[in-house]
Amino acid sequence: MDFLVAIWTYVLPFILVLTVLVFVHELGHYLAARRCGVRVEVFSIGFGPEIYGYTGKTGTRWKFSAIPFGGYVRMFGERAPDDLSGEPAHTDKDINVSFYNKTLRQRAWIVFAGPLANFLFAIVVLAGLFSIVGQPYTPADVGKVVPGSAAEEAGLLPGDVFLKIGSTTIERFEQVRRIVQLSPGRQISILVKRNGKKVTVVAVPKAIEVTQFGSQQTIGQLGVSRSGGDMVFVRHDPLTAIWEASVRTVVLTGNILDALGQIISGQRNAKELGGPVRIAQISGDMAQAGIIMVVQFAAILSINLGLINLFPIPLLDGGHLVFYGIEALRGRPVSERAMGYSLNIGLALILCLTVFVTWNDLVQLRFIEYVMGIVT
DSSP states (O other): OOOHHHHIIHHHHHHHHHHEEEEEEHHHHHHHHHHHOOOOOEEEEEEEEEEEEEOOTOOOOEEEEEEEEEEEETTOOOOOGGGGGSSTTTTTHHHHTSSSSHHHHHHHHHHHHHHHHHHHHHHHHHHHHHHHOEEOOOBOOOEEEOTHHHHHHOOOTTTTTTETTEEEEESSHHHHHHHHOTTTOOOEEEEEEEEEEEEEEEHHHHHHHHETTTEEEEEEEOEOOOOGOOOOOEOOOOOHHHHHHHHHHHHHHHHHHHHHHHHHHTOOOOGGGHHHHHHHHHHHHHHHHHHHHHHHHHHHHHHHHHHTTTTSSSSSHHHHHHHHHHHHHHHOOHHHHHHHHHHHHHHHHHHHHHHHHHHHHHHHHHHHHHHHHHOO
């Protein structure tokens, strides 16, 4: 019974959210390919054997496959032109609708359209929330300074109003929280307004360990707080909502890159990287918190998916864009042999990363301890 409850609570919300995001990503590739005149043979949600599908009027096979972790769009003529000529079945019409026959700019656009669709989806979802529910907003002033905190050591006082942190202009208290959490042990310059005057202080947020959605993470803590009753949800008109959602998407993208940069530089622990198990756990937690939280999480996850696919790793969209960049410089495509080696390396990197983050998930969830307890 507990197993069934776990599936209903965590697995199903995860698969539902992932399916939507994969569909959006692959739809970006599909629409761009069709716009460029490329024949799309398969549009699959998932991998492996087909569970259900049908063939559309354009000849595309739309299907759901057995392994619901990802998806793909298969276009006609993705490889060398040798596969498109010299056989009776491959007519001039076939060659004209092949991916390989398209210009470098068209091929790059088709590849880039997938991640772009994820970013646009996040903007649309957030804009909808900001229009219907409202954007969370709290004034960026200090209600309380915790004794012995980094804020007290820096000289912050109750009543101070945050104006800037570093080069970032502060408008909401949520911005302060995000910047501070990403700056554990790092010196930050804070500009505040105090009694009508501008005052600059320097603070070093203390590094603390917290558990968020079952994951141990190191975040920065400044030691300021506000009274909980003054948060409001500001509803925007559609145009303003789109602008605010776009800004929010850019900020979230920057935060993700900043966090990854800190992990690469050693300022943060790589154990904070999460994989499918942790995403499933968060999906379940969000589902229990309500549909609004699920939608917000889907937007954030969509940004992550779009950004990850742009990383210059062979096999991902970003890796293909690197190949096209090399082609633009050399004046001819990368050889099939070099591309094959690169794709194998990219596959190995992705598999290693998948194993690593999944291991992190299992350790954080104490699954390993549980199994060892049963064995011993």
